[in-house]
Amino acid sequence: MAIDLTITIAGEGGEGVISSGDFLMQAATRAGMEVVTFKSFPSEIKGGYALSQLRISDEKILSQGDGFNILVAFNGEAYSINKPLLTPGTVLVWDGPHGDFEPEPIPGVTMYNVPMTHISKQELKNPIAKNMVAMGSVAGLFGVPMESLKASVAAKFKRKGQDVIDFNYAALQAGYDYVKQNHKKTDPFMFPPARPAKDVITLEGNQAIALGAVVAGCRFYPVYPITPATSVGNYLSELILKVNGFVYQTEDEIAAIAAAIGASYVGIKSFTATSGPGVSLMTELLGLAAMAEIPLVIVDVQRGGPSTGMPTKHEQSDLFITAHGGHGDVPKIVLAAADVEECFYLTIEAFNLAEKYQTPVFLLSDASLSLRVEAIKRPDLKSIRIVDRDAARSAVDPKEFMRYKNTPSGISTMGVPGVPGAAYAATGLEHAENSGPRTSVETKTSMTEKRWRKIERIEEETAPIEREGDADADVGIISWGLTQTMVREAVTRLRKKGHRVAALYPKILWPVPAKQIEAFAGGVKTVLVPEANVQGQFAELIRSKTSVVPVKQTLYRGEPFLPKEIEAKVEELINANAAVPA
Known part of the structure; x- marks a missing residue:
């Protein structure tokens, strides 16, 4: 630079x-x-x-x-x-x-x-x-x-x-x-002189989420305030009124997610934002959204935990609860944003995925990213793809309308209240194709498989994961969330030093993109996964779904990695590999 x-x-x-x-x-x-x-x-x-x-x-x-x-x-x-x-x-x-x-x-x-x-x-x-x-x-x-x-x-x-x-x-x-x-100035530092203005907008991470939600078509935001997610609603309260939507402060997190599910049921795109303690409270109703197959977006602005923890500090420790949280088999999709620009675009993607697959979708951010400010290229709104759910919007034959029809993709047409013939029961009970309660072995088996079949091909149906670096690298880094920005700088420095290093930057963390991770790992000697939690949560998910056994680099001090820390770990692994006889 x-x-x-x-x-x-x-x-x-x-x-x-x-x-x-x-x-x-x-x-x-x-x-x-x-x-x-x-x-x-x-x-x-x-x-x-x-x-x-x-x-x-x-x-x-x-x-x-x-x-x-x-x-x-x-x-x-x-x-x-x-x-x-x-x-x-x-x-x-x-x-x-x-x-x-x-x-x-x-x-x-x-x-x-x-x-x-x-x-x-x-x-x-x-x-x-x-x-x-x-x-x-x-x-x-x-x-x-x-x-x-x-x-x-x-x-x-x-x-x-x-x-x-x-x-x-x-x-x-x-x-x-x-x-x-x-004072007489004796140092070399000077603020840079003005340059031609760029076509950019300056946003905080939470502000970008609010803007992305409105662009995606969100018109209802029920929320219970919690640090560090509160400012999403502060920003959204000004934006959403301009498109005839509104923000509703509920009495607690349970009411917030319930209201979001209810609004989505009647065809209104909605979401809520919270942090770790709120996710804990919302877990039961996640199961309702999954069982009733109602599109739902939850933004989790992670903070230091467990319990009250450190409300204003950075951590990446909610991956397990967002991927696995809930009793029974709850299909979900989990995304993670790395920078402010991704807070905008991945919010839109979260809505698109929820609408397409009719299932809960989490977008993970964190306390540091929520406040991070960047100047990003002004979005071209006309080029942004917006997905709307498959729904009966005109009269249908009630004898033929099957809300939970067991299709090859698992995705079935939703009903919209008020549309003649499209009424159905959206409850937490197991149900037949016509939405009526059923407890038979055949129904339980087929409906469970239907709900999970919707997302089993998500890796093939979404954009390929970005990869950078050498084709035959000594160390390959897989990272997620804000840590990806530190990895990018570390990789740039390491390659300038002549090290053979590569990196993979997944945005969808769950379901684990196993095929692309396997392919990436096959081209490197050692896989490193740095993340800001003590358990190495993404590394564990990778181990559970692939044959890859990554090296964990964990940090849990309430602040993000520094690029030099990842750089030093990679050099340590390169030196260790060099010391092993061929």
């Missing part, structure tokens, strides 16, 4: 750390740059360690990266946590004097002190201005356009009036003036 700049802002929750990162992100997108953000904060309303990181480039960014070029530390905790990453060539902007710490000199690290707390409290008489003082100093040191920052401030505070906007302008200027008057 000709331009590759990463800025990390860290401090205490409630100090404006996250909004500061957003302001810098907006400045970068206005300058025509590619951006990727990473945010981490505690579940408490105020207090605890918070971080906002922005990576900027003039080329496509594969991941959030391994570290930072510039650290803006609001307090001593932020400094202590990030001190190991302050390596030669990096820059520290810190709150001092009159802050709560003073860093010791670190060889090769450029340090600029800015009395953020002192200026905000003593000069501006308002401690909440600390982050604006910090942003002004960043603008002065690294050339972030002040007009761009002011535009973001004006947009954020316009409802609070011009006096609030002007106060924040003054705080920005105070930080800018301080560094211009007290």
Whole structure:
């Protein structure tokens, strides 16, 4: 990358750390740059360690990266946590004097002190201005356009009036003036100059899900709020009204999924979004949707578990429950998005699959991806394929209409309430083709096989899995979700070093795409599956459905992999293979 700049802002929750990162992100997108953000904060309303990181480039960014070029530390905790990453060539902007710490000199690290707390409290008489003082100093040191920052401030505070906007302008200027008057720049980093605007839209992961749902035709969103999925509804509440749909907040997660099933039964595309604890509560009704063969989409924005766990932290630990959750044999489809663009397109795909196969479909995201911001190419809505269910929409002969007709594909025509002759019973009871309750051996066997037959050819009926890298690789990596972005960067680095490496990037995780995984594994010496859970859940699913025995690389610290961690593991495996006699 000709331009590759990463800025990390860290401090205490409630100090404006996250909004500061957003302001810098907006400045970068206005300058025509590619951006990727990473945010981490505690579940408490105020207090605890918070971080906002922005990576900027003039080329496509594969991941959030391994570290930072510039650290803006609001307090001593932020400094202590990030001190190991302050390596030669990096820059520290810190709150001092009159802050709560003073860093010791670190060889090769450029340090600029800015009395953020002192200026905000003593000069501006308002401690909440600390982050604006910090942003002004960043603008002065690294050339972030002040007009761009002011535009973001004006947009954020316009409802609070011009006096609030002007106060924040003054705080920005105070930080800018301080560094211009007290520091001589000695580091090489500068914010990139503006480039021609690109035809892109800037979205968060959850925002992209909301937009994808509306494009897919969703008109009803029942939901019970839960971190980190709540903002899907916040964004959707504005969008869905424009297409005559609506958001309905239910009393709990059970009611949310029940309402989604009911709306889908009457022919309205609907979905709900939740996180791990909500999936646990929804499990029984998943069985109803599967038994009644009603299209259903559930977005699971995963978080650290089990139980309440870490509501705002990253984890990929809900694969087992989404694939296997439910009593009895419950056919489901599970997809996972890797980046913001996929949050948009895979939401549409989730609806398409649910409509086609008349079964529950999960889309997995996670806490980090929910907040991740990217500038993505503006979608061409006319080129997007939308699938609608096979349904009787005009009068039919009630004697001939068989809602659960046992077809060769397993897919049968749905009825729509109000259509003459198309009435049927949609219950959780086992049923005959005409929907009447039946408990015979023959019915149970044939209907179970029908429900599962619908999805048995999904691997052949969906797009081939993306593969990159060498045809005869020493190590082949299979990854899913957000981890794929780190794998892409790791593979790029490894191949530049001359290593023979390949990667497979499945989007449908369940049913396991066994044939393509077997083919991929046949062309590599070792298969590695990195994922952010302790059990190696996708690796276990692969083992259960294929002859492949992958090496697990698991991580469960509440934060995503770094590309260098995957890079190091691959090199370890390559060296181990080389040490084994031929």
